[in-house]
Amino acid sequence: MSSASEAINAAYRVLGLEPGSNYAAVKSAFRAKVKAVHPDHVEPTADTLSRLQILLKAHEILKMCAPRQVDIVMTPEEARVGGLRTVDLDGRSAMMRVLPFSKTGAIVVPIGEPAWQVRILVRDPMADCTADEGPAERAAREEKARKLxxxxxxxxxxxxxxxxxxxxxxxxxxxPAVRFARWVRKNAA
Structure with a gap:
């Protein structure tokens, strides 16, 4: 195992996470753990400051290395067919290939973006009429109508x-000569 992957795994251990956890989990665990040692919350001692530095270093490492995750919502028909899709990754567009017959929870890595994971959520708006439409679903529906x-x-x-x-x-x-010749042929017939 290389020293880089050992450092990444150690950073996950410091935050109490499984290796490969996405950045949202890293950020959440970091915020929870840093509250216990931050000088704004506890009396600063040498031990708490060294623990804070370790947490900050772990967060810095995982900020660059932890996979980012974004969710996309697809209809059952889109999931059944699969194909290429574009996805927005913090303001950048990326292409991804959705395999045919994708299920809810499937993870896809966009082309050329190994630090990102896209989780597929298959939702049928006709069958799921009891659920309230959230802003993301409404925006996706309006975007699809606009594209159509x-x-x-x-x-x-x-x-x-x-x-x-x-x-x-x-x-x-x-x-003009060709047009005149066409006119003559048309009227001569």
Whole structure:
């Protein structure tokens, strides 16, 4: 085992966590343990200050190394099909591949982001009508509706662009001599 992985495992032990715990658990454990030794809460002694330094160093190590976790909500149909999805990682977008037939609680690592974990939550809004819709679900639903409207507008624009392209190719791009020859052939028939 390398010294780096030993330091990471030691930092997890200092905070009383299992190796591989995500950063949210690290932050929570750090806050709970630091209250017991912080000078604002207890009388500062040499022992409490050294314990505080150890906790701070463990938190510093795990701040860089502990995996981050984010949750995404998918419908059963999206989970059944799988495919590529984008996910927001603290302001950055990343791609991830969702395997077909993914279940709730499945963990996916985004492409090129080994420090992040994405937990899949499969929710059926039609079957789960007793649960109140939270702000995250509402925002996801509104975002999906907005993307659908954009896709429909893009399809309509592409359809109109096809008509304009055909008009351009037939009448505008052609030279006046070619257009005149077409007119003569059309009226001669």
């Amino acid at each position: 409207a954009e896709a429909e507008a893009r399809a309509k624009a592409n359809e109109n662009a096809g008509l304009l392209t055909a008009f351009y190719e037939r009448f505008v791009k052609a030279s």
